[in-house]
Amino acid sequence: MNLLKSIQRNITKQRVINSILKTEQHNNDVINIHRIDKNNVGDFYCAPHHYFDILKEKSLDIFDYKSENKAVREHFIEEISNRSLIIGGGGLLNRGGFTKQMKMFEKLNTKGKKIVLWGIGHNEKSPKTYGKIKEYNINIESFGLVGTRDFSMPGEYLPCVSCMHPIFDQNFDIQNEVGIVFHKDTLKKENITKKYKNFATSSNTTNLEDLIQFIGKSENIITDSYHTMYWAMLMNKKVIAIPNSSKFYDFKYQPTISTFDDALNHLNKGQIYDGLLEECRKENIKFAEKAFNYLNL
Structure with a gap:
């Protein structure tokens, strides 16, 4: 059928x-x-x-x-x-x-x-x-x-x-050292989501306002969502990207590339690009x- x-x-x-x-x-x-x-x-x-x-x-x-x-x-x-x-x-x-x-x-x-x-x-x-x-x-x-x-x-x-989007003109107070944003497909992978059960998490299935607020309140972002990576960089966050496609490798300013198994070892190592939003x-x-x-x- x-x-x-x-x-x-x-x-x-x-x-x-x-x-x-x-x-x-x-x-x-x-x-x-x-x-x-x-x-x-x-x-x-x-x-x-x-x-x-x-x-x-x-x-x-x-x-x-x-x-x-x-x-x-x-x-x-x-x-x-x-x-x-x-x-x-x-x-x-x-x-x-x-x-x-x-x-x-x-x-x-x-x-x-x-x-x-x-x-x-x-x-x-x-x-x-x-x-x-x-x-x-x-x-x-x-x-x-x-x-x-x-x-x-x-x-x-x-x-x-x-x-x-004007949403990026907001300012947020940091509440989490680490924020995890899962791609919607990764939400189905229990071996990954369980690894981060003690951390603040979100996903690219949420609405834009909640996601940007979550990113804004986090110092480091770990994500396998391309746009979460991009938006976090626009918001001057330290970004650790988990690639699920070739698209993560050809942005003008590269995030730290890692895996879900190793991402926590890269905390605070990501580079912040001042002026990226304006550019x-x-x-x-x-x-x-x-x-x-x-x-x-």
């Missing part, structure tokens, strides 16, 4: 993609496409439509193309065919779950579609690729304007736009001006 569902899902996805590629393309206004997952606070807040008034209420989930709801799939086809596109942010490159969509966007450029890649990056799961990614699974030169969050990779360097905001404001000019917004 599961195999039949998988086959049917693949057929559905390909039909949607074929329909878009066969449809006449237009650039009326814009839609911001990313992974809209309210159970993953990083995925949810990593897109520019949250931070620029001209993009408000203009968003689309990159996974809608495989929805079981026909109306959702048809809406996906209509929005992509009629709008200019802002893709990102998030780890949408070198990741199987996003390959079909990203390849489709690459082809749409040849049909006159205006496309901006905003703060996306590689997200390869195999540990043998960590720190070794040299190329993306798409040709970024096929797109009109490109900003990638991977510092050493092709494209203009552009850190995640979530830095624009990241400046890069996104500069990119936004170019993107909005290119898209005629």
Whole structure:
């Protein structure tokens, strides 16, 4: 039964993609496409439509193309065919779950579609690729304007736009020497969560306000969540990152890399990067001006 569902899902996805590629393309206004997952606070807040008034209420989930709801799939086809596109942010490159969509966007450029890649990056799961990614699974030169969050990779360097959130302007009093923030998948791994049962913990499934408050009250952050790593660095925390993907290895300013078994041995060794929040905001404001000019917004 599961195999039949998988086959049917693949057929559905390909039909949607074929329909878009066969449809006449237009650039009326814009839609911001990313992974809209309210159970993953990083995925949810990593897109520019949250931070620029001209993009408000203009968003689309990159996974809608495989929805079981026909109306959702048809809406996906209509929005992509009629709008200019802002893709990102998030780890949408070198990741199987996003390959079909990203390849489709690459082809749409040849049909006159205006496309901006905003703060996306590689997200390869195999540990043998960590720190070794040299190329993306798409040709970024096929797109009109490109900003990638991977510092050493092709494209203009552009850190995640979530830095624009005003929540980072708050100040907090330190209450915990160590704060552990688990990725939602790690919450299912009892051997890891039990190891840290005596520490203050949170996860990337919580709401943004609670997570930022938790980070703010901690001196050291241990995490396997990319955006928790990023946000903690924006907040001048000492960060120990536990990689679960290649994305942890190509930020401009590197955290301390460790494992859940060894992370406590790295406490207070992480480097604090003063001025990082202001730098990241400046890069996104500069990119936004170019993107909005290119898209005629």
